[in-house]
Amino acid sequence: MADTPPETDARRIAVEARDRVRFEEEALDLADQVYRVARRLVGTREEAEDLMQDTYARAFRGWRSYTPGTNLRAWLLRILTNLNIDRGRRAQRAPAMQPIEEGDYFLYDKLAQSAGDPIRDEERVVERLSQDSVVEALSAVPHDFRDVVVLVDIGEFTYQDAAQILDIPVGTVMSRLHRGRRILKRELAETAVGE
Amino acid sequence: MIVDPCAKCEEMLQPYLDRVLNDSERAEAQAHLDGCDYCARRYRFEETLRQFVRQAAVETMAPDLKARLAALRTPL
Numbered sequence: 464m465a466d467t468p469p470e471t472d473a474r475r476i477a478v479e480a481r482d483r484v485r486f487e488e489e490a491l492d493l494a495d496q497v498y499r500v501a502r503r504l505v506g507t508r509e510e511a512e513d514l515m516q517d518t519y520a521r522a523f524r525g526w527r528s529y530t531p532g533t534n535l536r537a538w539l540l541r542i543l544t545n546l547n548i549d550r551g552r553r554a555q556r557a558p559a560m561q562p563i564e565e566g567d568y569f570l571y572d573k574l575a576q577s578a579g580d581p582i583r584d585e586e587r588v589v590e591r592l593s594q595d596s597v598v599e600a601l602s603a604v605p606h607d608f609r610d611v612v613v614l615v616d617i618g619e620f621t622y623q624d625a626a627q628i629l630d631i632p633v634g635t636v637m638s639r640l641h642r643g644r645r646i647l648k649r650e651l652a653e654t655a656v657g658e
Numbered sequence: 659m660i661v662d663p664c665a666k667c668e669e670m671l672q673p674y675l676d677r678v679l680n681d682s683e684r685a686e687a688q689a690h691l692d693g694c695d696y697c698a699r700r701y702r703f704e705e706t707l708r709q710f711v712r713q714a715a716v717e718t719m720a721p722d723l724k725a726r727l728a729a730l731r732t733p734l
Binding site: 480483484487491494495498499502503508512515516519520523566567568570571588589592593594597598601613616617619622637640641644647648 | 665668669671672676678699700703704706707708710711712714715716717718719720723724726727728730731732734
């Protein structure tokens with residue numbers, strides 16, 4: 464059997480190099496968006512940066528397993544969330560059975576009460592919250608719930624994408640999201656109103 | 659059993675804003691919101707809150723991180 468002609472080999476290598484470079488550039492273009500999610504999945508900037516570097520190192524090594532035309536941002540975040548889980552932070556279980564919890568109107572009612580006088584423009588109620596209080600409240604949400612809230616509400620992923628990224632059923636995404644947002648609002652009420 | 663319509667509307671808040679209610683559920687929520695200032699105010703607040711959380715949670719990536727990520731590329 465004849466060997467592959469060298470020019471065919473050379474061509475194959477050139478095509479692969481081109482595809483790889485394209486992949487790397489597309490992945491790097493998404494780095495800001497991936498970081499935005501990564502930063503809220505972990506507690507510190509340093510952890511987020513480490514996680515980004517590990518994610519990109521793994522992505523660049525495994526670029527052939529990405530299917531062109533599919534959602535690259537979701538593909539990168541799947542690697543990132545897997546690495547984050549591998550780091551052992553799942554040793555603690557989320558308090559799934561913890562009795563809760565205030566309803567969805569809870570935060571509004573707390574902020575309205577604390578205002579002292581009737582609210583005329585409810586869209587301005589939110590101005591009583593600070594950026595820091597949001598960051599602090601998010602970090603207080605247990606991991607399993609926070610992952611979903613961060614992916615959907617900050618990363619703007621669909622339920623289906625979040626389910627694929629976290630490798631959990633869509634129904635679980637919905638229930639964790641629902642509960643996670645309520646926990647977030649309870650935490651916001653605590654930091655903003657002190658209750 | 660009598661269901662408090664505002665409690666029911668509160669339950670529909672998240673799926674309503676996520677646009678995952680079916681047509682009849684959505685129409686039911688909308689009919690209640692059209693006549694209930696109490697719930698309508700809280701829905702508007704929730705919508706604003708979501709935008710606020712999305713914006714407040716953004717922390718820009720350090721400029722040198724992108725360079726460190728680019729350095730991980732396979733050399734040509």
